[in-house]
Structure formats: C-alpha cells, structure tokens
Amino acid sequence: MRGRVVAAHGRQYIVETADGQRLPCFPRGKKSEVACGDDVEITQSSPDQGVIDAILPRRHLLYRSNEIRQKLIAANVDQLVVVVACEPAFSDDLVTRALIAAESQEIEVLIVLNKCDLAERLPAARRQTGVFAGLGYRVLELCARDHAEDLRPQLQGRTSVLVGQSGMGKSTLVNALIPEAGAATREISQALDSGKHTTTHATLYHLDADSHLIDSPGLQEFGLGHLERGEIEYAFREFRPYLGHCRFRDCRHDREPDCALRPAVDAGKIEKTRFASYRRLVGLGAAT
Ligand SMILES: Nc1nc2c(ncn2[C@@H]2O[C@H](COP(=O)(O)OP(=O)(O)OP(=O)(O)O)[C@@H](O)[C@H]2O)c(=O)[nH]1
Numbered sequence: 001m002r003g004r005v006v007a008a009h010g011r012q013y014i015v016e017t018a019d020g021q022r023l024p025c026f027p028r029g030k031k032s033e034v035a036c037g038d039d040v041e042i043t044q045s046s047p048d049q050g051v052i053d054a055i056l057p058r059r060h061l062l063y064r065s066n067e068i069r070q071k072l073i074a075a076n077v078d079q080l081v082v083v084v085a086c087e088p089a090f091s092d093d094l095v096t097r098a099l100i101a102a103e104s105q106e107i108e109v110l111i112v113l114n115k116c117d118l119a120e121r122l123p124a125a126r127r128q129t130g131v132f133a134g135l136g137y138r139v140l141e142l143c144a145r146d147h148a149e150d151l152r153p154q155l156q157g158r159t160s161v162l163v164g165q166s167g168m169g170k171s172t173l174v175n176a177l178i179p180e181a182g183a184a185t186r187e188i189s190q191a192l193d194s195g196k197h198t199t200t201h202a203t204l205y206h207l208d209a210d211s212h213l214i215d216s217p218g219l220q221e222f223g224l225g226h227l228e229r230g231e232i233e234y235a236f237r238e239f240r241p242y243l244g245h246c247r248f249r250d251c252r253h254d255r256e257p258d259c260a261l262r263p264a265v266d267a268g269k270i271e272k273t274r275f276a277s278y279r280r281l282v283g284l285g286a287a288t
C-alpha cells in the first residue's frame with residue numbers, strides 16, 4: 001500500500017493512504033530516515049498499525065544538522081516559509097541558515113514578517129527583512145492575528161513547510177488557516193500515544209486537494225553541518241557573481257590575497273551580516 005507521511009514524531013509516523021485512512025506506522029529497521037511529507041510504501045501489520053517498508057524517491061528534502069546528527073524537517077516540499085515577527089526580535093543568522101538550507105535543495109523561499117500591527121516595531125524589523133528582500137527573496141508582511149488569510153494565496157498549489165523561532169506567531173497562522181489543526185494535532189498525539197501535548201512533531205495539513213502545509217517544530221538552531229563549503233558559498237546568492245574569480249580556487253575569502261569577495265564586502269555590495277553568517281557557517285572566526 002502507498003501513502004504519505006502526515007505526521008512525524010520521533011520514530012513514530014502517521015501515514016495517510018489514498019482513500020484518506022490514517023495509520024500509525026513504524027519504519028522497518030533501526031535507523032529511521034523518514035520525514036513528514038514522504039511518500040512511502042507500507043504494510044498493514046494489524047488493524048491499527050503499519051510498517052514503513054520503503055521511502056519513494058523524494059523531490060526535495062529539507063534538513064538541518066549539527067555535528068552529531070541530521071534532523072529531517074520535511075520531504076517533497078516546494079516552498080519554505082520562514083516566519084519572523086516585529087516582536088520578539090528575530091535572528092538574521094537563523095533566517096540566513098534556513099535560506100541556505102532551502103537554496104541548497106532548490107526549494108523556493110517566502111519570508112513572512114508577522115505582527116505588522118506593532119507599528120513602532122515595524123521600521124526596525126523592515127530593516128532586517130529588507131536585506132533579504134534586496135537579495136530577491138519574497139517578503140510578505142502580515143498580521144496573523146487578524147489577517148492570516150493574506151498568506152493563503154502564496155500556499156496555493158504547493159506543499160509548503162513553515163518554520164520559525166518560538167514566539168513569531170507560527171501557531172497563530174496555522175490555527176487561523178486550518179481551523180481543525182488543533183483537533184487534528186490532538187488526534188495525532190493520541191494515535192501516536194505520545195500522551196503529552198507537545199509541538200515536537202511535524203504535521204502535514206491539507207489546505208485543499210493540491211495545497212499542503214507542513215508545520216514543523218520551533219527552531220532555535222539550524223545547523224548546516226551536512227553542507228560542504230562550496231555548497232554554502234553558492235547558496236549565498238549574492239556571492240555567485242564573485243565565485244571563481246579569487247586567485248586561489250579554494251579561497252575561503254578570509255585573508256587570502258586577491259580574493260574577489262572581500263572587496264565586495266568592503267564596498268558594501270555584500271551585507272556585513274550575511275558575510276558574518278557565512279564566516280560562522282564555514283568555521284571562520286569573527287571578521288577582521
Ligand atoms: N500583535 C500581534 N501579536 C501576534 C500576532 N500573531 C501572533 N501574535 C502573538 O504572538 C504570540 C506568539 O504567537 P504563537 O502563535 O504562539 O507563536 P509560535 O511561533 O507558534 O510560538 P511557539 O508556540 O513558541 O513556537 C502570541 O501571544 C500571539 O497572540 C499578530 O499578528 N500581532
């Protein structure tokens with residue numbers, strides 16, 4: 001039987017089959033590499049349990065990693081929606097990391113600036129999102145509390161994954177767009193027998209027949225240990241015109257002579273905050 005993973009919680013999954021039936025499933029074997037959004041082949045082992053035999057080929061896989069392990073965020077997504085807000089302050093570095101992960105998988109990006117009703121906080125937040133808008137990323141300003149619907153057209157016809165630091169208003173958005181989300185989450189918690197009501201699992205919701213939204217757990221870190229330096233460089237889209245023009249082919253853009261990138265940073269063509277993120281990601285210290 002084939003199905004799609006609509007909830008992932010540790011090594012437990014809920015698989016939805018073509019007829020809409022939902023079945024708690026475990027992966028075969030010890031190492032679980034299944035992600036929310038995966039299309040899978042399953043065998044029903046009992047009336048209320050199944051086994052995931054295989055993962056069907058993925059279009060995209062969004063993941064993060066630290067030194068120790070990888071965390072799959074979602075599979076088969078077309079779009080990453082990064083939720084930030086006017087308050088509390090958000091981390092540019094975390095946004096950049098999410099964008100790098102998306103770029104490396106050629107997943108489209110939408111940045112949502114939430115809580116735009118907080119007028120006095122808006123200019124500062126806009127300065128932050130302006131850097132990303134200047135790089136060509138789409139930025140949608142909204143107020144999730146009163147106008148969450150503004151996001152819906154952007155989700156049409158795609159599978160999107162929603163990420164954001166805690167407190168940015170991700171739950172407010174999801175609950176407004178999918179009124180049954182709360183009930184669905186409780187049902188999933190029960191089915192997975194996790195007992196407690198946590199947001200640690202990723203959940204896929206259907207907006208309509210071909211629009212889906214994956215809500216993933218809050219992000220406090222976004223490690224990119226799985227990417228090579230070359231991939232990271234390339235994922236900084238504003239670096240691309242300069243890559244390949246340094247004197248040394250393996251230039252790290254640190255203090256090498258005749259680096260093509262450093263002058264662009266000094267001339268303000270590359271934002272200092274972005275270059276600082278690059279340095280952190282590739283393990284160089286603070287810029288000198
Ligand atoms: N002023 C204002 N507050 C909002 C808006 N959207 C959400 N909030 C508030 O921001 C706070 C955080 O919202 P949540 O939706 O719980 O945030 P979250 O990103 O899901 O946070 P976690 O549950 O910690 O992951 C709540 O107090 C919301 O009421 C908005 O558009 N404007």
Ligand SMILES: [Zn+2]
Nearest residue numbers: 246251253259
């Ligand atoms: Zn260089």
